Amino acid sequence: MENNYVIEMLHITKEFPGIVANDDITLQLKKGEIHALLGENGAGKSTLMSVLFGLYTAEKGIIKKDGVEVHIKNPNDATALHIGMVHQHFKLVEIFTVLDNIILGAETTKYGYLDRETALKRVMDLSKRYGLNIDPDAKIEDITVGMQQRVEILKMLYRDNEILIFDEPTAVLTPQEIDELMQIMKNLAKEGKSILFITHKLDEILRVADRCTVLRKGKNIGLVEVKNTNKEELSEMMVGRKVQLVVDKTIAKPTDTILDVEDLSMFDKIHKINSVNKVSFHVRKGEIVCIAGIDGNGQSDLIYGITGIEKLKGGKIVLNGTDITNFPVRKRNNAGLSHIPEDRHKYGLILDYSLENNLVLEKYFTPEFEKAGFIRKKEVRKYANKLIKEYDIRSGQGAITKTASMSGGNQQKAIIGREIDRDCSLLVAVQPTRGLDVGAIESIHKKIVEERDKGRGILLVSLELDEVMSLSDRILVMHKGEIVGEFDPRKTTPQELGLYMAGAKRDEVKFPRKEQA
Amino acid sequence: MEKEVKTPSKVGTFFSKIGYFFKRIFVKKDDEHPSYLIAGLRKNGIQSIIASIACIIVGLLVGYIVLLCINAEGANDAIVTIIKNFLSYNKETNRLKYFGLTLANTAPLIMTGLSILFAYKAGLFNIGAAGQYTVGACACLYAALVWNLPWYLCMILAIIAGGIWGALVGILKAFLNVNEVISAIMLNWIGLYLANIIITGCSGWDSIKHETYTIGSNSLIPSGGLENVFAGCEYITIAIYIAIAFAIIVFLVLNLTTFGYELKGTGYNKFAARYAGMKEKRNIILTMVISGCFAGLGASLFYQTGIEPWYAGSSVPGMGFSGISAAFLGGLNPIGTIFSSYFITHITVAGSKLNTEYYCAQISDLISAIIIYLCAFVGFFKMFLSKITNKNNRIDREGKKMSKKKLSKMKGDK
Numbered sequence: 001m002e003n004n005y006v007i008e009m010l011h012i013t014k015e016f017p018g019i020v021a022n023d024d025i026t027l028q029l030k031k032g033e034i035h036a037l038l039g040e041n042g043a044g045k046s047t048l049m050s051v052l053f054g055l056y057t058a059e060k061g062i063i064k065k066d067g068v069e070v071h072i073k074n075p076n077d078a079t080a081l082h083i084g085m086v087h088q089h090f091k092l093v094e095i096f097t098v099l100d101n102i103i104l105g106a107e108t109t110k111y112g113y114l115d116r117e118t119a120l121k122r123v124m125d126l127s128k129r130y131g132l133n134i135d136p137d138a139k140i141e142d143i144t145v146g147m148q149q150r151v152e153i154l155k156m157l158y159r160d161n162e163i164l165i166f167d168e169p170t171a172v173l174t175p176q177e178i179d180e181l182m183q184i185m186k187n188l189a190k191e192g193k194s195i196l197f198i199t200h201k202l203d204e205i206l207r208v209a210d211r212c213t214v215l216r217k218g219k220n221i222g223l224v225e226v227k228n229t230n231k232e233e234l235s236e237m238m239v240g241r242k243v244q245l246v247v248d249k250t251i252a253k254p255t256d257t258i259l260d261v262e263d264l265s266m267f268d269k270i271h272k273i274n275s276v277n278k279v280s281f282h283v284r285k286g287e288i289v290c291i292a293g294i295d296g297n298g299q300s301d302l303i304y305g306i307t308g309i310e311k312l313k314g315g316k317i318v319l320n321g322t323d324i325t326n327f328p329v330r331k332r333n334n335a336g337l338s339h340i341p342e343d344r345h346k347y348g349l350i351l352d353y354s355l356e357n358n359l360v361l362e363k364y365f366t367p368e369f370e371k372a373g374f375i376r377k378k379e380v381r382k383y384a385n386k387l388i389k390e391y392d393i394r395s396g397q398g399a400i401t402k403t404a405s406m407s408g409g410n411q412q413k414a415i416i417g418r419e420i421d422r423d424c425s426l427l428v429a430v431q432p433t434r435g436l437d438v439g440a441i442e443s444i445h446k447k448i449v450e451e452r453d454k455g456r457g458i459l460l461v462s463l464e465l466d467e468v469m470s471l472s473d474r475i476l477v478m479h480k481g482e483i484v485g486e487f488d489p490r491k492t493t494p495q496e497l498g499l500y501m502a503g504a505k506r507d508e509v510k511f512p513r514k515e516q517a
Numbered sequence: 518m519e520k521e522v523k524t525p526s527k528v529g530t531f532f533s534k535i536g537y538f539f540k541r542i543f544v545k546k547d548d549e550h551p552s553y554l555i556a557g558l559r560k561n562g563i564q565s566i567i568a569s570i571a572c573i574i575v576g577l578l579v580g581y582i583v584l585l586c587i588n589a590e591g592a593n594d595a596i597v598t599i600i601k602n603f604l605s606y607n608k609e610t611n612r613l614k615y616f617g618l619t620l621a622n623t624a625p626l627i628m629t630g631l632s633i634l635f636a637y638k639a640g641l642f643n644i645g646a647a648g649q650y651t652v653g654a655c656a657c658l659y660a661a662l663v664w665n666l667p668w669y670l671c672m673i674l675a676i677i678a679g680g681i682w683g684a685l686v687g688i689l690k691a692f693l694n695v696n697e698v699i700s701a702i703m704l705n706w707i708g709l710y711l712a713n714i715i716i717t718g719c720s721g722w723d724s725i726k727h728e729t730y731t732i733g734s735n736s737l738i739p740s741g742g743l744e745n746v747f748a749g750c751e752y753i754t755i756a757i758y759i760a761i762a763f764a765i766i767v768f769l770v771l772n773l774t775t776f777g778y779e780l781k782g783t784g785y786n787k788f789a790a791r792y793a794g795m796k797e798k799r800n801i802i803l804t805m806v807i808s809g810c811f812a813g814l815g816a817s818l819f820y821q822t823g824i825e826p827w828y829a830g831s832s833v834p835g836m837g838f839s840g841i842s843a844a845f846l847g848g849l850n851p852i853g854t855i856f857s858s859y860f861i862t863h864i865t866v867a868g869s870k871l872n873t874e875y876y877c878a879q880i881s882d883l884i885s886a887i888i889i890y891l892c893a894f895v896g897f898f899k900m901f902l903s904k905i906t907n908k909n910n911r912i913d914r915e916g917k918k919m920s921k922k923k924l925s926k927m928k929g930d931k
Binding site for chain 1: 788793
């Protein structure tokens with residue numbers, strides 16, 4: 001029976017200084033199956049795949065292809081063995097056409113000249129065979145993210161890859177696009193390709209995978225037949241304890257309006273268009289308003305406008321009855337605005353600073369931490385230790401750890417702790433759980449609901465529909481810089497939201513503002 | 518061999534403790550506690566110091582090879598002269614005197630080094646230190662020669678002039694996003710020719726000798742009794758105190774104040790600084806002003822000691838550019854800058870003593886340039902060093918060596 005496996009990774013152990021990333025892990029991939037690799041962040045999924053892809057060499061263990069032991073020392077070896085990977089962040093040349101991107105690096109030539117004709121024929125054949133439906137002449141920058149992903153898949157197929165690794169492929173897709181991707185994956189498996197599907201989304205595993213290997217803290221927790229399992233069992237295996245999958249919250253009791261945005265417009269200097277076009281909405285105390293939408297539809301710019309990081313083109317922002325339209329960032333913060341930024345490395349943290357210095361990033365100038373121009377280091381340390389304890393921020397050396405050396409989840413916890421502790425009236429949280437594992441997501445969601453119940457207004461931006469559905473009290477869908485619909489999460493479905501997010505539907509009604517004075 | 522004595526007496530335990538200490542320098546206790554040597558080598562500050570010293574040694578070596586290539590006969594003498602500098606004099610008084618001269622030349626270099634360093638911490642590369650130094654020189658010389666102002670007023674004018682020159686760069690950067698390197702290079706030339714026009718046109722210009730007249734004694738920085746300490750060296754002044762004081766101030770400002778916190782924060786990540794509500798534009802301008810002031814002060818500390826007059830040359834004085842080497846060789850630490858400035862001055866001054874029988878006059882500049890050039894490799898050496906110590910770490914952990922390739926991959930990922 002052993003010959004059934006195309007790839008076997010046997011007893012793989014990979015260590016990094018101070019941590020065992022993979023501890024005696026065995027993964028066996030059958031031909032034509034979709035094998036899910038499930039685990040929290042830091043469970044060792046990426047390390048294991050990097051070993052398979054030749055980016056790392058394991059200390060112990062062997063890799064077999066079709067029953068024969070192979071040594072994969074670098075990605076070229078992996079490619080030679082027909083192992084291909086669709087990365088989470090696509091590696092495409094934006095201004096090239098689809099065809100050019102596919103053949104890049106594996107060009108067919110005729111007398112030294114590029115032979116696009118032959119390549120085109122092969123690409124179109126492949127596209128038809130697997131139902132990928134691509135337009136080979138379109139430029140990457142003009143097509144949707146879902147299409148771009150298909151280009152990545154075609155790239156692997158064009159190189160005759162037999163083993164396809166999908167690294168969290170659904171993170172950037174709409175529900176409809178996810179459906180299509182699932183179908184494509186099934187087609188691929190049917191045609192005899194073997195798929196390794198890295199994810200932490202349980203739904204998707206249940207939908208497409210045949211078997212699932214679960215990792216936790218670098219250890220192999222188990223291998224399950226997907227048809228014999230359920231969500232609860234999988235999540236318990238992944239996290240190691242029972243997890244609440246649904247956010248436990250009461251119905252919101254919103255009171256006064258805290259944030260009122262009127263006709264806000266933002267201008268995109270690169271594309272010379274309004275990235276946000278006359279958007280109006282409000283957030284009340286004690287409610288979670290969520291802006292849903294596909295990445296790149298103006299949500300980020302809208303938040304930059306509200307938080308003061310970028311200049312507005314037009315419109316008005318009122319926070320707590322104060323017109324903050326022309327306030328600089330610090331004045332807005334002091335007026336009661338707190339912001340968990342989308343990009344924790346770009347905006348949220350100074351990675352070269354220690355954890356304690358990052359925890360006072362918006363407070364260092366207050367009398368609590370400053371005296372006659374000097375930083376009161378003792379106070380900073382005391383405050384940092386308090387937050388570290390309260391928010392369970394884990395790091396190598398405590399308060400003095402360089403934030404760059406911390407894990408993504410703990411970096412995020414640091415930011416969330418810092419922002420929530422600022423005692424704001426409005427908390428703007430942009431993708432607060434991005435890249436975090438189920439356990440961490442659960443605790444962050446709980447925190448956010450707690451803040452709501454304290455009477456704060458929460459403006460949430462999320463690309464994850466699950467999060468949108470479970471956490472929010474009101475949903476606004478954004479498409480191409482405009483709000484195209486307002487929904488009550490209890491009365492809508494992800495499918496309906498998906499239609500609005502993709503721009504297939506929109507409500508022409510103006511949303512009534514200030515229903516409540 | 519005290520450590521092997523295992524008597525229960527107090528003296529015995531004391532010695533065995535000492536023995537243990539020496540043993541622990543080279544031998545690890547367990548995986549968590551590496552040997553003191555390795556633990557020390559992993560410390561950032563110590564790595565910086567070792568890297569700087571390694572650069573100096575390699576620089577001297579390459580310099581020696583160049584000397585050998587040009588003229589093998591005099592190379593040994595020449596390299597010894599460069600290393601020994603004032604120590605090559607036989608008479609005690611001469612030694613002291615030239616030590617004084619070296620220190621007098623060190624002071625302005627510390628200031629231009631600080632100028633580069635301060636801007637660099639805020640993420641700006643102030644290549645304009647040379648121009649700010651030039652306008653500073655112009656201001657203090659004009660004030661001294663034409664108005665005959667007291668030394669401190671001349672000094673303040675030099676600081677202001679340098680500050681204005683720095684501000685121009687900062688304003689352009691903050692409001693129009695003009696790259697600070699480009700605008701600073703332009704301003705270097707504008708500053709140079711402006712200084713030449715002003716100085717050659719003023720009453721302090723000696724048009725026969727083509728240099729400025731010596732400045733009056735009340736415009737010279739006082740020696741504060743230092744000339745007696747250094748056996749009558751006429752150029753040594755309190756300038757060296759001023760420079761060292763500023764180095765310490767910069768150290769304190771960067772590490773202990775909210776201003777330093779903001780400045781470094783902006784330098785590390787300007788987006789996060791903006792997010793945190795720091796005034797990015799104000800900080801850029803302020804940094805450049807302060808940086809310019811340092812360079813201007815450097816000029817004052819040089820020209821107001823009477824070491825050299827102004828020659829109205831066709832290139833910017835090299836002091837500003839040497840500041841770059843001083844800052845980097847000093848590991849971008851203000852205190853380190855004091856020592857690196859001294860070293861650079863030490864070999865530059867010594868270079869002028871080389872035997873012209875074997876080498877042409879420019880050789881001194883060439884050799885010091887080679888050494889300074891290699892000083893720029895501090896970062897490289899540091900990287901190398903941390904790689905080696907981490908490798909030792911791996912050996913500690915697993916009892917076997919890891920290949921370099923693996924290590925670099927690991928580093929790239931972690």
